[in-house]
Amino acid sequence: xxxxxxxxxGDGATWIWNLVxxxxxxxxxxxxxxxxxxxxxxxxRSIYGEATSQYxxxxxxxxxxxxxxxxxxLIRALNxxxxxxxxxxxxxxxxxxxxxxxxxxxxxxxxxMEGYTIGSGMVESAAKQYKSRFCxxxxxxxxxxxxxxxxxxxxxxxxxxxxxxxLAYNSPPN
Numbered sequence: 001x002x003x004x005x006x007x008x009x010g011d012g013a014t015w016i017w018n019l020v021x022x023x024x025x026x027x028x029x030x031x032x033x034x035x036x037x038x039x040x041x042x043x044x045r046s047i048y049g050e051a052t053s054q055y056x057x058x059x060x061x062x063x064x065x066x067x068x069x070x071x072x073x074l075i076r077a078l079n080x081x082x083x084x085x086x087x088x089x090x091x092x093x094x095x096x097x098x099x100x101x102x103x104x105x106x107x108x109x110x111x112x113m114e115g116y117t118i119g120s121g122m123v124e125s126a127a128k129q130y131k132s133r134f135c136x137x138x139x140x141x142x143x144x145x146x147x148x149x150x151x152x153x154x155x156x157x158x159x160x161x162x163x164x165x166x167l168a169y170n171s172p173p174n
Contacts, residue, residue, distance in 0.1 A: 005027075009123075044056075
């Protein structure tokens with residue numbers, strides 16, 4: 001992962017990917033792991049019912065395979081399940097469609113190997129850190145002031161202040 005790379009994490013909704021395409025077109029895209037596993041659980045429920053031993057076994061098996069990047073195999077398995085269980089096929093195919101629509105955004109193994117996260121926990125935690133710094137009691141920031149402070153706060157939290165200071169100190173004037 002290069003410093004210049006960015007990652008867009010979404011729940012799989014089309015409108016999110018449209019926004020990413022318009023505004024962050026060069027970003028890598030990935031479906032948030034939690035949302036992918038929610039849909040996997042719904043697929044297991046559609047096939048085996050709620051919280052049965054078959055449900056748990058099937059879910060664990062495919063969760064591991066999905067984590068390893070085998071979403072195409074999952075789609076084929078859901079197709080087979082829909083064929084063998086015609087009374088449940090509509091619900092199964094709905095989940096299959098979710099995985100098909102987000103196939104290129106579920107390369108979890110590859111993304112992890114390249115150093116990307118597959119969830120948003122770090123970002124959500126960082127947002128809380130920024131909020132606590134910028135919205136404390138008695139704090140008032142103008143937009144330009146906040147925009148100047150955000151890179152400094154980022155450098156401090158990422159433990160890269162010395163490197164960032166060197167770049168900022170030696171940068172040409174605006």
